[in-house]
Amino acid sequence: MTKVAMLGAGFIGDFYTFSLHGQRSRDRVQVIYSRDEERGKAFARKHGIPRWTTSMKDAINDPEVEVVVIGLPNNLHLEAVLMAAEAKKAVFCTKPLGCNAGEAKQMLDAVEKAGVTHGYMEDLVYTPKTLKAVQSVRSGAVGDVIWARSRETHPGPHSDWFWTKEISGGGVLLDMGCHCIEIARNYIGKDIRPVEVICWADTLVKPIDAEDNALGWVRYENGAIGQFEVSWSFRGGMDLRDEVMGTEGTIWVNNFLRTGFEMFTAGGKGGYVAEKAETEKGWIFPVGDEVVELGYTDMFTDMFKAYETKTEARETFYDGYIVNEIMDACYRSSKSKKWEPVKLEVWRGRDKTDPINAIRDYDTDHFLVKEETMPDGRVKLILKHKKTGKITQTEVKK
Amino acid sequence: MTKVAMLGAGFIGDFYTFSLHGQRSRDRVQVIYSRDEERGKAFARKHGIPRWTTSMKDAINDPEVEVVVIGLPNNLHLEAVLMAAEAKKAVFCTKPLGCNAGEAKQMLDAVEKAGVTHGYMEDLVYTPKTLKAVQSVRSGAVGDVIWARSRETHPGPHSDWFWTKEISGGGVLLDMGCHCIEIARNYIGKDIRPVEVICWADTLVKPIDAEDNALGWVRYENGAIGQFEVSWSFRGGMDLRDEVMGTEGTIWVNNFLRTGFEMFTAGGKGGYVAEKAETEKGWIFPVGDEVVELGYTDMFTDMFKAYETKTEARETFYDGYIVNEIMDACYRSSKSKKWEPVKLEVWRGRDKTDPINAIRDYDTDHFLVKEETMPDGRVKLILKHKKTGKITQTEVKK
Amino acid sequence: MTKVAMLGAGFIGDFYTFSLHGQRSRDRVQVIYSRDEERGKAFARKHGIPRWTTSMKDAINDPEVEVVVIGLPNNLHLEAVLMAAEAKKAVFCTKPLGCNAGEAKQMLDAVEKAGVTHGYMEDLVYTPKTLKAVQSVRSGAVGDVIWARSRETHPGPHSDWFWTKEISGGGVLLDMGCHCIEIARNYIGKDIRPVEVICWADTLVKPIDAEDNALGWVRYENGAIGQFEVSWSFRGGMDLRDEVMGTEGTIWVNNFLRTGFEMFTAGGKGGYVAEKAETEKGWIFPVGDEVVELGYTDMFTDMFKAYETKTEARETFYDGYIVNEIMDACYRSSKSKKWEPVKLEVWRGRDKTDPINAIRDYDTDHFLVKEETMPDGRVKLILKHKKTGKITQTEVKK
């Protein structure tokens, strides 16, 4: 049994604890830290947690605790991580790692210096579909990835602090862009350097200072594009979709809103449908097991296993740092209105990646541009002469 | 930690063991029984199981073993259950419980007499979507269920014994009808008596003695119909879909073939896609985590929890017995070509259930037959006069 | 330009006229017949029709009229058809053809004796998807069809007469079973004799005398099953789905409720969504062009072309008669609770059809039962020895 200090008794702390205590798990939350004593006590009661405290330090230094799980507002991540590193405890921190790359870099340095296991809790990289899809990509199922779109949109977060820039550090780009950027990076290849970004961010719908909508492209060294789309003003539930275009294939993943589970209810007695579902009547689209489908189960499995076996988690603070740097570049780009370079103080991937090249020979003289079956059954070939460059078409029977 | 004897080193034993050892589980398979020593040894190696044996008795009586999990061909369930009951071990048996209701009744009697925890491993009742959908039905989201369709079709089972009637006890009706019948029973209400059945079964495609296709309706005492559709000659993968029609709503569940995960691969380097997927190129439809999506994870959670807390599992041998009786009636009906009564030696549900009644008053004189919004925005009402019985239509503005 | 007499100014008359006057059509409704003068006048105004009348006879005998289109309640079809046949006009009649097979036979005899073009307006056989799917079946894309399911369910019809058995002649089985039976017959093969039926019909939800839910299987001479499912108590819109299982393939058609068009509207200002849509807020599922998607456009194209070229329409009164006979057998079966033979006074298809046979040789000694790729990449074969009948499994590498 691995004992855990949970920092934060909010929405995400709930999800984390449901997941840690779920199924036949051998891990347990030992102590819950909340600034608000009543809230901590209620949380402990709900989840059967032995202790609660209003002191972050006491929670982390609880002698039985081996792992610290951080589910706090963004502006408290740095403090909590530094404290856990000092206590030499394994530390898993929710996303985004820092409010900016500077904070993230401090956290990375701290845990590496302390030599403790660290995990960047980018849960959406761990959804069962994403794990299997990324594995398929690595095994060559879609060839080279040339474009990966990740989209997370919903009607806005559930706690006031997200909407307050001094606490959150930013708007929807920081809150959810981090998910999409890291998902695309997993598809394209985590060892391929992100080179530059263009980003649009605007406050279109909500009465807030930070951006409520953002779009961006991250260009990788091999020419691939990671595209993110995030919004706090989407209507209809929580839309978590990824699309991957490879030279040899395509992947479409829908994690939440169309997963083969559809319900119509005239009376609306269905109760809670799903996170940010918006409607309780009419057609609704639940998921089976939210904690599994959102990746929490597989994320904790990976991170606790890394802790037990002294290996690296799939997502570490290093990854969290890279994502923060990309987001910093996005914020610069949204102001400069041009492509901005991604500045990496640390890079542990490939030094140099060649451009994607999928050009195929048709015969010694020609490249194959395209092959297509026509309505009448003929196969049409488009060829390019290697020397003259002339493009011609021809038809063959198959 | 709960220690398990796994009986059977085949396809389903693999799935069960992956599930038991999956995620952060605290349960472990301690010994594997296989008639074939090499196979048992290989299975033990693959799953990190300490012991293997070719003696069913030794496996069951292993002093460390608390729970016996039966993943054997149908004709061996009875023997294995009787042995486990004698050894006073908890016993979880794969579906169908018996080759017929007589066998199932013997098993039920044996475990109840021995006072051991028993679980009927009807995994498809435990898929995350089914669990949540059944919960929604119970909470009133769709009103009274009047019809539940459950469909399981694929291109046929993976081991020779399924196709040999002496070992399997029957064809696709026995192999997969049991799933669909119990799923529909969960939606309609497990305490409502199944009264009679009509069944069609035929051998249309495969060179076998048993039926390779079957359809059936089970009529429940309140008038609801449970419809099953099973086939060993479906093309395109494994189709696991349920549909529920209630007086106030509708549920559509797709467990396997359209779950929001779609992949196109030109090269076919994707490797294993999913159970019975049929294709490795072109458009393929994997699931995220097969062990979760097919219900194994939640099934074992429920059954081990029942064992630990000395409560009843959601699906017990009693349920397995009911399903066997329904299937026996189906086999009779497929020969007699008429509705056949379901004969239950044991019934623990409601003595009497009234017919479904969803008739709504419109006003003191009329019942509401229907309300509909027309293309031009008018609302049309169809009313029936309570005394004269006359049906009229009228239009109102909303 | 072909000039039309439209009989009936109700919901279906509207759809027919929108379709006849739609796109770049060269056909025109010349006269509208309605029992109610005000209604006829309003209809004429809405659709730009030159004349209206309350005399069915005048409408049919209008000298400019070449084609009579019948969109009347079921109990008026016979009278209208006899009148049109007497006037030697081409006549297209809505579904079901008769209230029973006796009426249908009289209509068939009348039009054939008169030598006029006749069309059975089974629109759902003409949806663009159904036309293409049936064409694919005929070209061999799915092998032999062994099962075809057709489902039409919605919250009930829009006019009072449907709910009144004296006018409609029956409940949901007669109203919509006719669609599903003929769709399945198109997939299985219109020249294969329907042999027997089993049918369940019940009044579960609505305060009416006729059945509001019905299910049935029609067994064809080659062993194939046509399955229909109809309901007037479905919640969530109009569900028009077909599924076909062939020895070599599968077809799934969704004509109306999931067609790649999804809308969420918080305000509900969307207006008319689609026929029987039930909701105007939340997630709604319109179709693109209702008149096209429901088959009206292609149906009239086929029938007017048949009239112009003096050929047979795809669906004639003969087909309508066959469907009525099948439904009569269904009503008998729902009472007798057993399979009932389909009695055909006229049969113009094959005299005899052999059973479906898809058994494949593996080698000279064995039949192939099944071939499957396993998770580890091996290919497992299930074989049956031709002489001994023994079933064995073996593994090969590919």
Added chain:
Amino acid sequence: MTKVAMLGAGFIGDFYTFSLHGQRSRDRVQVIYSRDEERGKAFARKHGIPRWTTSMKDAINDPEVEVVVIGLPNNLHLEAVLMAAEAKKAVFCTKPLGCNAGEAKQMLDAVEKAGVTHGYMEDLVYTPKTLKAVQSVRSGAVGDVIWARSRETHPGPHSDWFWTKEISGGGVLLDMGCHCIEIARNYIGKDIRPVEVICWADTLVKPIDAEDNALGWVRYENGAIGQFEVSWSFRGGMDLRDEVMGTEGTIWVNNFLRTGFEMFTAGGKGGYVAEKAETEKGWIFPVGDEVVELGYTDMFTDMFKAYETKTEARETFYDGYIVNEIMDACYRSSKSKKWEPVKLEVWRGRDKTDPINAIRDYDTDHFLVKEETMPDGRVKLILKHKKTGKITQTEVKK
């Protein structure tokens, strides 16, 4: 009957002619122009066209011809339009209107000076789903549109000239970006000025000079973003999808690859599946009626009706010109790597559009930021104080 000169006997000429002669149409192609006599003759035979010619001028000046339909390579549009305008014939030109805005402007000037009816044949704006979706947007169903994504990707065009920049004038951006840009413009509002663009374009997969992949955002004066995604290297068929995010709702349209029609075929005898389908075996996804679903039918209906009634078509050369100007800005941006202004010589929409504003009062002191139902049924409100700007959360029961 309206008589047509068809210019171009290629793939698109086929589609246009099938559409013009389809269903019960009263329009006919009278003469076909093709540079290649054999090809023109074969085309005439296939479609039952009375005359063919190798002289564009003769085709246009055919005295019976009232309407000229241009289905020629991009570099011939200008010449053909000028000739038709001179002949005072109505002229409908395929997309893109010009190879650049300069050409488009010349064409616009020519037809307006000649006073002839002109149509910009942007068929994808006319798909039945798009027409209905745009109508829903105009009626307020989704509030103000803040983002519209239009995606068209497939494995590349079918004729050699598309791949040859001298003839096509550009790559995938020019070929298909025009579709997506105009679709988004229809959703956002054709009277709202497109202000600036950012575009990425690259040659990643194909051995060609022009771009084979491009992405872009068009920013409109009210703050809305039109996003386009085009590719000639997509695998899996032709992907035509649109997504619209409004302040009050959402629209998802799938025009081609997931439309409720799914087929699995083991044998591959299905023949032609759909334009650019890529596979003939395994799971395939046809559409019902390709000519309807791709918008040709409704497009010609609109344009011929405009001609007959002397009104404006939904899409005119003015729209084609606007699209060309946006694409010119995109090409500039893809080189400058920054947002580029859209330069419009002609603008006939609103002079000035205010920013989207969806901020809602909660009470006199607060704006409503968000309202959400939590898993336990509470409703959480996020409010912003109008004066202090402080954001707080509160819970209410409903």
